[in-house]
């Protein structure tokens with residue numbers, strides 16, 4: 001430890017990249033885990049958290065003996081860029097865990113809300129949730145059939161999106177380019193909102 | 203969960219610390235690793251992993267960094283650089 005300044009190995013000398021958090025949210029089975037896995041540079045991970053019974057609806061625990069806590073899993077993936085590390089957090093889909101989304105929202109730069117065009121009616125709740133929060137988001141419609149039955153404007157109407165500037169993208173959660181396109185759309189949305197011109201009157 | 207941590211000392215320089223801590227130092231010897239990722243790799247739940255990391259932090263073995271999320275604190279150039287990085291990724 002005579003010359004601590006010069007002995008640091010490369011790893012420690014490396015720049016500490018700023019982390020950026022992006023949420024991948026949506027209802028049950030819309031493709032969140034698939035989307036995170038497709039675009040992540042690492043094999044996607046599952047991070048588990050134990051929740052006390054307090055946060056979970058009583059109904060969910062009825063019939064479970066001795067169980068005062070439950071485990072909930074989030075998907076985690078990342079993309080390392082030259083200027084930052086994008087951390088992708090896939091939220092749990094089951095609605096009984098949505099109270100946790102508020103926790104997950106903290107520290108996020110933006111979100112991708114996945115919807116399934118075969119079951120748009122079941123996507124209202126997720127979209128509603130984000131419309132009532134401050135976090136910028138894009139809606140990504142998963143093309144389960146390989147082709148879309150709807151175009152973005154029809155989806156916008158069907159979802160009764162309040163904010164006309166909220167982007168809607170069609171995508172396929174199994175295709176990397178496609179998922180990356182969704183993230184690019186989110187960045188465009190964030191950039192557009194940050195641009196001074198955004199404040200202009202029309 | 204969304205903060206990243208990074209080794210403040212090389213694992214090799216900290217031979218006297220518990221083995222579990224050395225493992226953590228090795229895992230976070232890069233450009234920073236998310237607490238969520240570290241927990242998953244250690245096969246721990248989030249809260250116990252965070253408690254463990256707090257001990258290393260206290261000992262000055264790691265440093266941590268919260269995510270950049272405040273749009274006001276972030277300049278548009280940075281957002282553009284993320285975008286172009288993503289395009290090339």
Ligand SMILES: Nc1nc2c(ncn2[C@@H]2O[C@H](COP(=O)(O)OP(=O)(O)OP(=O)(O)O)[C@@H](O)[C@H]2O)c(=O)[nH]1
Nearest residue numbers: 027028029030031032033034093143144172173174
């Ligand atoms: N055809 C098709 N299948 C998909 C697509 N995305 C996901 N799937 C399939 O749909 C199922 C559900 O996808 P997941 O990624 O597990 O969905 P999820 O949102 O993580 O689900 P929960 O976490 O249970 O809410 C899986 O069997 C996927 O293989 C897609 O774009 N097209």
Ligand SMILES: [Mg+2]
Nearest residue numbers: 032033034093
């Ligand atoms: Mg899932």
